[in-house]
Amino acid sequence: MFAVLSDARKVLSRLFIFMSMMWHAACDGVAVPGAGGTGSGQQIDPSTPIPVALLVPHGSANSGEAALARDLESAARLAVSDLDGVRIDLRVYGTAGQAAKAQQAALNAVSDGARIILGPLHAESANAVAVAMAPRDVNVLAFSNNATIAGGNLFVLGNTFDNTADRILGYARRNGKSNVLIVSSDNLAGQIGQEAISRAAAANGMTVAGRVGYNFSQEGVVAAVPRVTSTARQTNADTLMLTSNTAGALPLFAQMLPENGLTPEAIQWAGLTRWDQPPQTLALPGLQGGWFTLPDTNRATRFRNRFKETYGNDPHAIAGLAYDGIAAIGALARSGRSDALTRGSLTQTAGFQGTGGAFRLLPDGTNQRALAIATIRDQQVVVLDPAPRSFGSGGF
CATH class of the missing domain: 3.40.50.2300 (Response regulator)
Structure with missing residues:
Protein backbone atom coordinates (compact mmCIF):
# COMPACT_ATOMS: atom_id res chain seq x y z
CA MET A 1 0.00 0.00 0.00
CA MET A 21 -9.19 -1.28 13.45
CA MET A 22 -9.03 1.28 16.24
CA TRP A 23 -11.53 3.67 14.68
CA HIS A 24 -13.88 0.76 14.05
CA ALA A 25 -13.49 -0.26 17.67
CA ALA A 26 -14.45 3.19 18.87
CA CYS A 27 -17.09 4.11 16.35
CA ASP A 28 -18.78 1.09 14.83
CA GLY A 29 -22.50 0.62 15.05
CA VAL A 30 -23.84 4.12 14.40
CA ALA A 31 -27.20 4.39 16.08
CA VAL A 32 -30.00 6.86 16.49
CA PRO A 33 -29.08 9.36 19.23
CA GLY A 34 -31.21 8.90 22.31
CA ALA A 35 -32.11 5.31 21.42
CA GLY A 36 -31.05 4.28 24.90
CA GLY A 37 -34.04 5.83 26.65
CA THR A 38 -34.57 8.60 29.19
CA GLY A 39 -31.93 7.47 31.66
CA SER A 40 -33.10 8.99 34.93
CA GLY A 41 -30.97 6.43 36.75
CA GLN A 42 -30.95 4.21 39.82
CA GLN A 43 -31.19 5.31 43.44
CA ILE A 44 -28.43 4.13 45.79
CA ASP A 45 -27.80 3.68 49.48
CA PRO A 46 -24.66 5.82 50.08
CA SER A 47 -24.00 4.06 53.40
CA THR A 48 -23.28 0.74 51.66
CA PRO A 49 -20.84 -0.22 48.89
CA ILE A 50 -22.15 0.91 45.50
CA PRO A 51 -22.46 -1.95 42.98
CA VAL A 52 -20.79 -0.86 39.73
CA ALA A 53 -20.55 -3.16 36.71
CA LEU A 54 -17.44 -2.86 34.54
CA LEU A 55 -17.89 -4.25 31.02
CA VAL A 56 -14.60 -4.85 29.19
CA PRO A 57 -13.64 -7.11 26.25
CA HIS A 58 -12.21 -9.97 28.30
CA GLY A 59 -12.42 -13.09 26.18
CA SER A 60 -11.86 -11.26 22.90
CA ALA A 61 -9.98 -13.22 20.24
CA ASN A 62 -8.17 -10.01 19.35
CA SER A 63 -4.95 -9.80 21.36
CA GLY A 64 -5.00 -6.01 21.32
CA GLU A 65 -8.49 -5.94 22.77
CA ALA A 66 -7.54 -8.48 25.39
CA ALA A 67 -4.65 -6.26 26.51
CA LEU A 68 -6.90 -3.23 26.53
CA ALA A 69 -9.46 -5.09 28.63
CA ARG A 70 -6.74 -5.82 31.18
CA ASP A 71 -5.67 -2.15 31.32
CA LEU A 72 -9.24 -0.88 31.60
CA GLU A 73 -9.89 -3.18 34.55
CA SER A 74 -6.57 -2.22 36.15
CA ALA A 75 -7.32 1.49 35.79
CA ALA A 76 -10.77 1.04 37.30
CA ARG A 77 -9.36 -0.84 40.28
CA LEU A 78 -6.71 1.85 40.73
CA ALA A 79 -9.47 4.46 40.83
CA VAL A 80 -11.43 2.45 43.40
CA SER A 81 -8.36 2.34 45.63
CA ASP A 82 -7.95 6.11 45.33
CA LEU A 83 -11.47 6.95 46.50
CA ASP A 84 -11.70 8.58 49.89
CA GLY A 85 -14.76 7.85 52.00
CA VAL A 86 -16.60 5.98 49.24
CA ARG A 87 -16.88 2.23 48.83
CA ILE A 88 -17.34 0.75 45.36
CA ASP A 89 -18.33 -2.87 44.81
CA LEU A 90 -16.70 -3.29 41.39
CA ARG A 91 -17.94 -6.29 39.44
CA VAL A 92 -16.20 -7.12 36.16
CA TYR A 93 -17.96 -8.75 33.20
CA GLY A 94 -16.34 -9.89 29.95
CA THR A 95 -17.94 -9.00 26.64
CA ALA A 96 -15.49 -10.67 24.20
CA GLY A 97 -15.86 -7.45 22.20
CA GLN A 98 -19.27 -8.51 20.92
CA ALA A 99 -22.53 -6.59 21.15
CA ALA A 100 -24.75 -9.57 22.02
CA LYS A 101 -22.41 -10.72 24.78
CA ALA A 102 -22.09 -7.17 26.10
CA GLN A 103 -25.86 -6.86 26.31
CA GLN A 104 -26.17 -10.17 28.13
CA ALA A 105 -23.36 -9.19 30.50
CA ALA A 106 -25.21 -5.99 31.35
CA LEU A 107 -28.42 -7.91 32.01
CA ASN A 108 -26.50 -10.27 34.27
CA ALA A 109 -24.92 -7.33 36.04
CA VAL A 110 -28.26 -5.72 36.80
CA SER A 111 -29.60 -9.03 38.05
CA ASP A 112 -26.57 -9.09 40.34
CA GLY A 113 -27.53 -5.66 41.68
CA ALA A 114 -25.47 -3.20 39.58
CA ARG A 115 -26.70 0.39 39.80
CA ILE A 116 -24.66 1.77 36.89
CA ILE A 117 -22.71 0.32 33.94
CA LEU A 118 -19.15 1.41 33.14
CA GLY A 119 -18.25 0.37 29.57
CA PRO A 120 -18.38 -1.38 27.17
CA LEU A 121 -15.77 -0.48 24.56
CA HIS A 122 -17.37 -0.68 21.12
CA ALA A 123 -20.08 1.74 20.09
CA GLU A 124 -22.28 -1.06 18.77
CA SER A 125 -21.98 -2.87 22.09
CA ALA A 126 -22.61 0.30 24.06
CA ASN A 127 -25.77 0.97 22.11
CA ALA A 128 -27.01 -2.58 22.65
CA VAL A 129 -26.33 -2.31 26.38
CA ALA A 130 -28.06 1.07 26.67
CA VAL A 131 -31.16 -0.22 24.89
CA ALA A 132 -31.37 -3.15 27.32
CA MET A 133 -30.74 -0.94 30.35
CA ALA A 134 -33.26 1.79 29.51
CA PRO A 135 -36.34 -0.11 30.75
CA ARG A 136 -34.37 -0.94 33.90
CA ASP A 137 -33.53 2.72 34.48
CA VAL A 138 -29.76 2.15 34.50
CA ASN A 139 -27.28 4.66 33.09
CA VAL A 140 -24.33 3.57 30.94
CA LEU A 141 -20.91 5.28 30.79
CA ALA A 142 -19.29 3.83 27.66
CA PHE A 143 -15.63 3.96 26.60
CA SER A 144 -16.54 5.22 23.13
CA ASN A 145 -15.88 8.63 21.57
CA ASN A 146 -18.71 8.23 19.06
CA ALA A 147 -21.15 11.07 19.71
CA THR A 148 -23.71 9.57 17.32
CA ILE A 149 -24.68 6.91 19.87
CA ALA A 150 -24.87 9.29 22.84
CA GLY A 151 -28.14 10.32 24.44
CA GLY A 152 -30.81 9.03 26.77
CA ASN A 153 -29.19 6.74 29.32
CA LEU A 154 -25.97 6.41 27.28
CA PHE A 155 -22.98 8.69 27.94
CA VAL A 156 -19.67 8.47 26.06
CA LEU A 157 -16.48 9.07 28.03
CA GLY A 158 -14.06 9.34 25.12
CA ASN A 159 -12.95 12.76 23.95
CA THR A 160 -15.11 13.73 20.99
CA PRO A 295 -5.01 16.69 28.04
CA ASP A 296 -3.64 18.30 31.19
CA THR A 297 -0.08 17.05 30.85
CA ASN A 298 0.70 17.05 34.58
CA ARG A 299 -2.32 14.94 35.50
CA ALA A 300 -1.83 12.62 32.54
CA THR A 301 1.81 12.05 33.52
CA ARG A 302 0.88 11.34 37.14
CA PHE A 303 -1.68 8.76 36.08
CA ARG A 304 0.70 7.08 33.64
CA ASN A 305 3.50 6.90 36.22
CA ARG A 306 1.23 5.59 38.96
CA PHE A 307 -0.27 2.98 36.67
CA LYS A 308 3.17 1.74 35.61
CA GLU A 309 4.42 1.65 39.18
CA THR A 310 1.39 -0.42 40.20
CA TYR A 311 1.08 -2.80 37.25
CA GLY A 312 4.48 -2.74 35.55
CA ASN A 313 3.38 -1.51 32.13
CA ASP A 314 2.34 1.74 30.54
CA PRO A 315 -1.45 2.08 30.34
CA HIS A 316 -3.26 1.83 27.03
CA ALA A 317 -4.09 5.25 25.59
CA ILE A 318 -7.74 4.98 26.60
CA ALA A 319 -7.32 3.06 29.88
CA GLY A 320 -7.76 6.33 31.76
CA LEU A 321 -11.43 6.40 30.74
CA ALA A 322 -12.13 3.58 33.19
CA TYR A 323 -10.38 5.52 35.93
CA ASP A 324 -12.39 8.64 35.02
CA GLY A 325 -15.68 6.76 35.17
CA ILE A 326 -14.96 5.46 38.66
CA ALA A 327 -13.71 8.89 39.75
CA ALA A 328 -16.97 10.49 38.62
CA ILE A 329 -19.11 7.84 40.33
CA GLY A 330 -17.08 8.20 43.53
CA ALA A 331 -17.26 11.99 43.52
CA LEU A 332 -21.04 11.88 43.18
CA ALA A 333 -21.48 9.15 45.80
CA ARG A 334 -19.38 11.17 48.25
CA SER A 335 -22.25 13.67 48.39
CA GLY A 336 -24.27 11.11 50.34
CA ARG A 337 -27.27 11.59 48.06
CA SER A 338 -29.42 8.67 47.04
CA ASP A 339 -29.81 10.18 43.56
CA ALA A 340 -26.04 10.40 42.98
CA LEU A 341 -26.16 8.20 39.88
CA THR A 342 -29.16 9.75 38.22
CA ARG A 343 -28.97 11.73 35.01
CA GLY A 344 -29.25 15.06 36.78
CA SER A 345 -26.31 14.27 39.05
CA LEU A 346 -24.12 12.83 36.30
CA THR A 347 -24.52 16.02 34.27
CA GLN A 348 -23.71 18.45 37.08
CA THR A 349 -22.05 21.55 35.61
CA ALA A 350 -19.08 21.47 37.99
CA GLY A 351 -17.84 18.26 36.40
CA PHE A 352 -15.09 16.00 37.70
CA GLN A 353 -11.31 15.63 37.83
CA GLY A 354 -9.92 12.75 35.79
CA THR A 355 -6.68 11.38 34.45
CA GLY A 356 -6.43 14.15 31.86
CA GLY A 357 -7.87 17.01 33.88
CA ALA A 358 -11.36 18.45 34.24
CA PHE A 359 -14.27 16.85 32.39
CA ARG A 360 -18.03 16.82 32.58
CA LEU A 361 -20.87 14.83 31.09
CA LEU A 362 -23.36 16.80 29.02
CA PRO A 363 -27.14 16.36 28.83
CA ASP A 364 -26.87 15.14 25.23
CA GLY A 365 -24.75 12.20 26.38
CA THR A 366 -21.44 13.56 25.14
CA ASN A 367 -18.76 15.16 27.27
CA GLN A 368 -16.56 18.21 27.56
CA ARG A 369 -12.90 17.78 28.46
CA ALA A 370 -10.28 20.34 29.38
Whole structure:
Protein backbone atom coordinates (compact mmCIF):
# COMPACT_ATOMS: atom_id res chain seq x y z
CA MET A 1 0.00 0.00 0.00
CA PHE A 2 2.27 2.80 1.22
CA ALA A 3 5.54 0.85 1.24
CA VAL A 4 6.99 2.49 -1.86
CA LEU A 5 7.31 5.89 -0.22
CA SER A 6 10.02 7.47 1.90
CA ASP A 7 10.62 6.51 5.55
CA ALA A 8 8.40 9.33 6.81
CA ARG A 9 5.64 8.21 4.50
CA LYS A 10 6.05 4.58 5.56
CA VAL A 11 4.59 5.52 8.96
CA LEU A 12 1.23 5.57 7.22
CA SER A 13 1.84 2.17 5.64
CA ARG A 14 2.82 0.49 8.91
CA LEU A 15 -0.09 1.90 10.90
CA PHE A 16 -2.85 2.16 8.31
CA ILE A 17 -4.59 -1.11 9.14
CA PHE A 18 -4.22 -0.45 12.88
CA MET A 19 -5.93 2.91 12.45
CA SER A 20 -8.83 1.27 10.66
CA MET A 21 -9.19 -1.28 13.45
CA MET A 22 -9.03 1.28 16.24
CA TRP A 23 -11.53 3.67 14.68
CA HIS A 24 -13.88 0.76 14.05
CA ALA A 25 -13.49 -0.26 17.67
CA ALA A 26 -14.45 3.19 18.87
CA CYS A 27 -17.09 4.11 16.35
CA ASP A 28 -18.78 1.09 14.83
CA GLY A 29 -22.50 0.62 15.05
CA VAL A 30 -23.84 4.12 14.40
CA ALA A 31 -27.20 4.39 16.08
CA VAL A 32 -30.00 6.86 16.49
CA PRO A 33 -29.08 9.36 19.23
CA GLY A 34 -31.21 8.90 22.31
CA ALA A 35 -32.11 5.31 21.42
CA GLY A 36 -31.05 4.28 24.90
CA GLY A 37 -34.04 5.83 26.65
CA THR A 38 -34.57 8.60 29.19
CA GLY A 39 -31.93 7.47 31.66
CA SER A 40 -33.10 8.99 34.93
CA GLY A 41 -30.97 6.43 36.75
CA GLN A 42 -30.95 4.21 39.82
CA GLN A 43 -31.19 5.31 43.44
CA ILE A 44 -28.43 4.13 45.79
CA ASP A 45 -27.80 3.68 49.48
CA PRO A 46 -24.66 5.82 50.08
CA SER A 47 -24.00 4.06 53.40
CA THR A 48 -23.28 0.74 51.66
CA PRO A 49 -20.84 -0.22 48.89
CA ILE A 50 -22.15 0.91 45.50
CA PRO A 51 -22.46 -1.95 42.98
CA VAL A 52 -20.79 -0.86 39.73
CA ALA A 53 -20.55 -3.16 36.71
CA LEU A 54 -17.44 -2.86 34.54
CA LEU A 55 -17.89 -4.25 31.02
CA VAL A 56 -14.60 -4.85 29.19
CA PRO A 57 -13.64 -7.11 26.25
CA HIS A 58 -12.21 -9.97 28.30
CA GLY A 59 -12.42 -13.09 26.18
CA SER A 60 -11.86 -11.26 22.90
CA ALA A 61 -9.98 -13.22 20.24
CA ASN A 62 -8.17 -10.01 19.35
CA SER A 63 -4.95 -9.80 21.36
CA GLY A 64 -5.00 -6.01 21.32
CA GLU A 65 -8.49 -5.94 22.77
CA ALA A 66 -7.54 -8.48 25.39
CA ALA A 67 -4.65 -6.26 26.51
CA LEU A 68 -6.90 -3.23 26.53
CA ALA A 69 -9.46 -5.09 28.63
CA ARG A 70 -6.74 -5.82 31.18
CA ASP A 71 -5.67 -2.15 31.32
CA LEU A 72 -9.24 -0.88 31.60
CA GLU A 73 -9.89 -3.18 34.55
CA SER A 74 -6.57 -2.22 36.15
CA ALA A 75 -7.32 1.49 35.79
CA ALA A 76 -10.77 1.04 37.30
CA ARG A 77 -9.36 -0.84 40.28
CA LEU A 78 -6.71 1.85 40.73
CA ALA A 79 -9.47 4.46 40.83
CA VAL A 80 -11.43 2.45 43.40
CA SER A 81 -8.36 2.34 45.63
CA ASP A 82 -7.95 6.11 45.33
CA LEU A 83 -11.47 6.95 46.50
CA ASP A 84 -11.70 8.58 49.89
CA GLY A 85 -14.76 7.85 52.00
CA VAL A 86 -16.60 5.98 49.24
CA ARG A 87 -16.88 2.23 48.83
CA ILE A 88 -17.34 0.75 45.36
CA ASP A 89 -18.33 -2.87 44.81
CA LEU A 90 -16.70 -3.29 41.39
CA ARG A 91 -17.94 -6.29 39.44
CA VAL A 92 -16.20 -7.12 36.16
CA TYR A 93 -17.96 -8.75 33.20
CA GLY A 94 -16.34 -9.89 29.95
CA THR A 95 -17.94 -9.00 26.64
CA ALA A 96 -15.49 -10.67 24.20
CA GLY A 97 -15.86 -7.45 22.20
CA GLN A 98 -19.27 -8.51 20.92
CA ALA A 99 -22.53 -6.59 21.15
CA ALA A 100 -24.75 -9.57 22.02
CA LYS A 101 -22.41 -10.72 24.78
CA ALA A 102 -22.09 -7.17 26.10
CA GLN A 103 -25.86 -6.86 26.31
CA GLN A 104 -26.17 -10.17 28.13
CA ALA A 105 -23.36 -9.19 30.50
CA ALA A 106 -25.21 -5.99 31.35
CA LEU A 107 -28.42 -7.91 32.01
CA ASN A 108 -26.50 -10.27 34.27
CA ALA A 109 -24.92 -7.33 36.04
CA VAL A 110 -28.26 -5.72 36.80
CA SER A 111 -29.60 -9.03 38.05
CA ASP A 112 -26.57 -9.09 40.34
CA GLY A 113 -27.53 -5.66 41.68
CA ALA A 114 -25.47 -3.20 39.58
CA ARG A 115 -26.70 0.39 39.80
CA ILE A 116 -24.66 1.77 36.89
CA ILE A 117 -22.71 0.32 33.94
CA LEU A 118 -19.15 1.41 33.14
CA GLY A 119 -18.25 0.37 29.57
CA PRO A 120 -18.38 -1.38 27.17
CA LEU A 121 -15.77 -0.48 24.56
CA HIS A 122 -17.37 -0.68 21.12
CA ALA A 123 -20.08 1.74 20.09
CA GLU A 124 -22.28 -1.06 18.77
CA SER A 125 -21.98 -2.87 22.09
CA ALA A 126 -22.61 0.30 24.06
CA ASN A 127 -25.77 0.97 22.11
CA ALA A 128 -27.01 -2.58 22.65
CA VAL A 129 -26.33 -2.31 26.38
CA ALA A 130 -28.06 1.07 26.67
CA VAL A 131 -31.16 -0.22 24.89
CA ALA A 132 -31.37 -3.15 27.32
CA MET A 133 -30.74 -0.94 30.35
CA ALA A 134 -33.26 1.79 29.51
CA PRO A 135 -36.34 -0.11 30.75
CA ARG A 136 -34.37 -0.94 33.90
CA ASP A 137 -33.53 2.72 34.48
CA VAL A 138 -29.76 2.15 34.50
CA ASN A 139 -27.28 4.66 33.09
CA VAL A 140 -24.33 3.57 30.94
CA LEU A 141 -20.91 5.28 30.79
CA ALA A 142 -19.29 3.83 27.66
CA PHE A 143 -15.63 3.96 26.60
CA SER A 144 -16.54 5.22 23.13
CA ASN A 145 -15.88 8.63 21.57
CA ASN A 146 -18.71 8.23 19.06
CA ALA A 147 -21.15 11.07 19.71
CA THR A 148 -23.71 9.57 17.32
CA ILE A 149 -24.68 6.91 19.87
CA ALA A 150 -24.87 9.29 22.84
CA GLY A 151 -28.14 10.32 24.44
CA GLY A 152 -30.81 9.03 26.77
CA ASN A 153 -29.19 6.74 29.32
CA LEU A 154 -25.97 6.41 27.28
CA PHE A 155 -22.98 8.69 27.94
CA VAL A 156 -19.67 8.47 26.06
CA LEU A 157 -16.48 9.07 28.03
CA GLY A 158 -14.06 9.34 25.12
CA ASN A 159 -12.95 12.76 23.95
CA THR A 160 -15.11 13.73 20.99
CA PHE A 161 -14.23 15.50 17.76
CA ASP A 162 -16.68 18.26 18.68
CA ASN A 163 -14.83 18.96 21.90
CA THR A 164 -11.44 19.10 20.17
CA ALA A 165 -12.66 21.12 17.21
CA ASP A 166 -14.26 23.72 19.45
CA ARG A 167 -11.10 24.09 21.53
CA ILE A 168 -8.84 24.39 18.46
CA LEU A 169 -11.01 26.81 16.51
CA GLY A 170 -11.80 28.89 19.59
CA TYR A 171 -8.05 29.35 20.04
CA ALA A 172 -7.64 30.03 16.31
CA ARG A 173 -10.31 32.74 16.33
CA ARG A 174 -8.76 34.44 19.35
CA ASN A 175 -5.49 34.48 17.42
CA GLY A 176 -6.85 36.19 14.34
CA LYS A 177 -7.84 33.23 12.18
CA SER A 178 -11.16 33.31 10.37
CA ASN A 179 -11.19 31.04 7.30
CA VAL A 180 -10.72 27.28 7.69
CA LEU A 181 -10.17 24.62 5.04
CA ILE A 182 -11.19 21.10 6.11
CA VAL A 183 -9.32 18.04 4.83
CA SER A 184 -11.09 14.80 5.74
CA SER A 185 -11.32 11.20 4.58
CA ASP A 186 -14.41 9.91 2.78
CA ASN A 187 -15.33 7.47 5.54
CA LEU A 188 -17.18 7.55 8.84
CA ALA A 189 -14.27 9.05 10.77
CA GLY A 190 -13.78 11.79 8.20
CA GLN A 191 -17.47 12.58 8.01
CA ILE A 192 -17.82 12.91 11.78
CA GLY A 193 -14.67 15.00 11.93
CA GLN A 194 -15.74 17.29 9.12
CA GLU A 195 -19.13 17.91 10.69
CA ALA A 196 -17.53 18.64 14.06
CA ILE A 197 -15.18 21.19 12.52
CA SER A 198 -18.05 22.85 10.65
CA ARG A 199 -20.08 23.20 13.85
CA ALA A 200 -17.09 24.54 15.76
CA ALA A 201 -16.32 27.06 13.01
CA ALA A 202 -19.88 28.41 13.15
CA ALA A 203 -19.84 28.52 16.95
CA ASN A 204 -16.60 30.50 16.95
CA GLY A 205 -17.47 32.95 14.18
CA MET A 206 -15.25 31.39 11.52
CA THR A 207 -15.99 30.63 7.87
CA VAL A 208 -15.49 27.22 6.27
CA ALA A 209 -13.51 28.01 3.10
CA GLY A 210 -14.13 24.55 1.72
CA ARG A 211 -13.65 20.85 2.21
CA VAL A 212 -11.34 18.49 0.38
CA GLY A 213 -12.20 14.84 0.80
CA TYR A 214 -10.00 11.88 -0.05
CA ASN A 215 -10.24 8.13 -0.28
CA PHE A 216 -8.59 6.50 2.73
CA SER A 217 -5.74 4.90 0.80
CA GLN A 218 -2.26 5.82 -0.40
CA GLU A 219 -3.63 6.66 -3.83
CA GLY A 220 -6.44 8.71 -2.35
CA VAL A 221 -4.12 10.82 -0.21
CA VAL A 222 -1.66 11.41 -3.06
CA ALA A 223 -4.49 12.44 -5.38
CA ALA A 224 -5.84 14.87 -2.79
CA VAL A 225 -2.58 16.80 -2.29
CA PRO A 226 -2.85 19.09 -5.37
CA ARG A 227 -6.53 19.68 -4.64
CA VAL A 228 -5.78 20.71 -1.05
CA THR A 229 -3.04 23.06 -2.24
CA SER A 230 -5.12 24.71 -4.96
CA THR A 231 -8.22 25.04 -2.77
CA ALA A 232 -6.24 26.68 0.02
CA ARG A 233 -4.86 29.27 -2.41
CA GLN A 234 -8.14 29.92 -4.22
CA THR A 235 -10.13 30.45 -1.01
CA ASN A 236 -7.47 32.40 0.92
CA ALA A 237 -7.88 29.98 3.81
CA ASP A 238 -5.77 30.90 6.80
CA THR A 239 -6.26 27.62 8.71
CA LEU A 240 -5.81 24.07 7.41
CA MET A 241 -7.73 21.63 9.62
CA LEU A 242 -6.98 17.91 9.17
CA THR A 243 -9.08 15.13 10.66
CA SER A 244 -6.50 12.37 10.12
CA ASN A 245 -4.19 11.04 12.81
CA THR A 246 -0.64 9.76 13.00
CA ALA A 247 -1.83 6.19 12.45
CA GLY A 248 -3.63 7.26 9.30
CA ALA A 249 -3.06 9.80 6.54
CA LEU A 250 -1.45 12.56 8.61
CA PRO A 251 2.21 11.54 8.06
CA LEU A 252 1.73 11.45 4.30
CA PHE A 253 0.03 14.85 4.19
CA ALA A 254 2.72 16.28 6.47
CA GLN A 255 5.36 15.10 4.00
CA MET A 256 3.69 15.87 0.69
CA LEU A 257 1.80 19.15 1.25
CA PRO A 258 4.98 21.11 2.13
CA GLU A 259 6.65 19.54 -0.92
CA ASN A 260 3.82 21.04 -2.95
CA GLY A 261 4.15 24.49 -1.43
CA LEU A 262 1.56 24.38 1.35
CA THR A 263 3.99 24.93 4.21
CA PRO A 264 3.30 25.88 7.82
CA GLU A 265 4.53 29.37 6.91
CA ALA A 266 1.87 29.66 4.20
CA ILE A 267 -1.09 28.53 6.32
CA GLN A 268 -1.75 27.60 9.93
CA TRP A 269 -1.94 23.83 10.25
CA ALA A 270 -4.21 22.31 12.91
CA GLY A 271 -5.64 18.89 13.65
CA LEU A 272 -8.32 16.96 15.50
CA THR A 273 -5.93 14.32 16.80
CA ARG A 274 -2.75 14.19 18.85
CA TRP A 275 0.38 14.84 16.82
CA ASP A 276 2.92 13.81 19.47
CA GLN A 277 2.49 10.04 19.19
CA PRO A 278 4.49 8.14 18.05
CA PRO A 279 7.56 10.30 18.80
CA GLN A 280 8.91 10.15 15.22
CA THR A 281 5.89 12.17 14.12
CA LEU A 282 7.50 15.23 15.69
CA ALA A 283 10.04 15.30 12.85
CA LEU A 284 7.49 15.62 10.03
CA PRO A 285 7.93 18.98 8.25
CA GLY A 286 4.27 19.92 7.85
CA LEU A 287 3.56 19.58 11.55
CA GLN A 288 6.15 22.11 12.72
CA GLY A 289 4.22 25.02 14.23
CA GLY A 290 0.89 23.24 13.86
CA TRP A 291 -1.78 23.27 16.55
CA PHE A 292 -3.25 20.20 18.24
CA THR A 293 -4.70 19.40 21.65
CA LEU A 294 -3.44 17.56 24.69
CA PRO A 295 -5.01 16.69 28.04
CA ASP A 296 -3.64 18.30 31.19
CA THR A 297 -0.08 17.05 30.85
CA ASN A 298 0.70 17.05 34.58
CA ARG A 299 -2.32 14.94 35.50
CA ALA A 300 -1.83 12.62 32.54
CA THR A 301 1.81 12.05 33.52
CA ARG A 302 0.88 11.34 37.14
CA PHE A 303 -1.68 8.76 36.08
CA ARG A 304 0.70 7.08 33.64
CA ASN A 305 3.50 6.90 36.22
CA ARG A 306 1.23 5.59 38.96
CA PHE A 307 -0.27 2.98 36.67
CA LYS A 308 3.17 1.74 35.61
CA GLU A 309 4.42 1.65 39.18
CA THR A 310 1.39 -0.42 40.20
CA TYR A 311 1.08 -2.80 37.25
CA GLY A 312 4.48 -2.74 35.55
CA ASN A 313 3.38 -1.51 32.13
CA ASP A 314 2.34 1.74 30.54
CA PRO A 315 -1.45 2.08 30.34
CA HIS A 316 -3.26 1.83 27.03
CA ALA A 317 -4.09 5.25 25.59
CA ILE A 318 -7.74 4.98 26.60
CA ALA A 319 -7.32 3.06 29.88
CA GLY A 320 -7.76 6.33 31.76
CA LEU A 321 -11.43 6.40 30.74
CA ALA A 322 -12.13 3.58 33.19
CA TYR A 323 -10.38 5.52 35.93
CA ASP A 324 -12.39 8.64 35.02
CA GLY A 325 -15.68 6.76 35.17
CA ILE A 326 -14.96 5.46 38.66
CA ALA A 327 -13.71 8.89 39.75
CA ALA A 328 -16.97 10.49 38.62
CA ILE A 329 -19.11 7.84 40.33
CA GLY A 330 -17.08 8.20 43.53
CA ALA A 331 -17.26 11.99 43.52
CA LEU A 332 -21.04 11.88 43.18
CA ALA A 333 -21.48 9.15 45.80
CA ARG A 334 -19.38 11.17 48.25
CA SER A 335 -22.25 13.67 48.39
CA GLY A 336 -24.27 11.11 50.34
CA ARG A 337 -27.27 11.59 48.06
CA SER A 338 -29.42 8.67 47.04
CA ASP A 339 -29.81 10.18 43.56
CA ALA A 340 -26.04 10.40 42.98
CA LEU A 341 -26.16 8.20 39.88
CA THR A 342 -29.16 9.75 38.22
CA ARG A 343 -28.97 11.73 35.01
CA GLY A 344 -29.25 15.06 36.78
CA SER A 345 -26.31 14.27 39.05
CA LEU A 346 -24.12 12.83 36.30
CA THR A 347 -24.52 16.02 34.27
CA GLN A 348 -23.71 18.45 37.08
CA THR A 349 -22.05 21.55 35.61
CA ALA A 350 -19.08 21.47 37.99
CA GLY A 351 -17.84 18.26 36.40
CA PHE A 352 -15.09 16.00 37.70
CA GLN A 353 -11.31 15.63 37.83
CA GLY A 354 -9.92 12.75 35.79
CA THR A 355 -6.68 11.38 34.45
CA GLY A 356 -6.43 14.15 31.86
CA GLY A 357 -7.87 17.01 33.88
CA ALA A 358 -11.36 18.45 34.24
CA PHE A 359 -14.27 16.85 32.39
CA ARG A 360 -18.03 16.82 32.58
CA LEU A 361 -20.87 14.83 31.09
CA LEU A 362 -23.36 16.80 29.02
CA PRO A 363 -27.14 16.36 28.83
CA ASP A 364 -26.87 15.14 25.23
CA GLY A 365 -24.75 12.20 26.38
CA THR A 366 -21.44 13.56 25.14
CA ASN A 367 -18.76 15.16 27.27
CA GLN A 368 -16.56 18.21 27.56
CA ARG A 369 -12.90 17.78 28.46
CA ALA A 370 -10.28 20.34 29.38
CA LEU A 371 -7.64 20.41 26.67
CA ALA A 372 -4.38 22.26 26.20
CA ILE A 373 -3.33 23.77 22.88
CA ALA A 374 0.10 22.50 21.87
CA THR A 375 2.48 22.92 18.95
CA ILE A 376 5.75 21.40 17.68
CA ARG A 377 8.92 23.47 17.70
CA ASP A 378 12.31 22.01 16.81
CA GLN A 379 10.74 18.56 17.01
CA GLN A 380 9.59 19.19 20.60
CA VAL A 381 6.07 19.58 22.00
CA VAL A 382 5.39 23.06 23.38
CA VAL A 383 2.17 23.94 25.24
CA LEU A 384 0.81 27.26 23.97
CA ASP A 385 -2.32 27.46 26.09
CA PRO A 386 -2.62 25.17 29.15
CA ALA A 387 -5.68 23.07 29.79
CA PRO A 388 -8.23 24.90 31.96
CA ARG A 389 -8.27 23.60 35.54
CA SER A 390 -12.03 23.94 35.95
CA PHE A 391 -15.17 24.96 34.13
CA GLY A 392 -15.81 28.66 33.78
CA SER A 393 -12.08 29.37 33.34
CA GLY A 394 -10.24 30.23 30.13
CA GLY A 395 -10.70 27.81 27.26
CA PHE A 396 -14.26 26.85 28.23
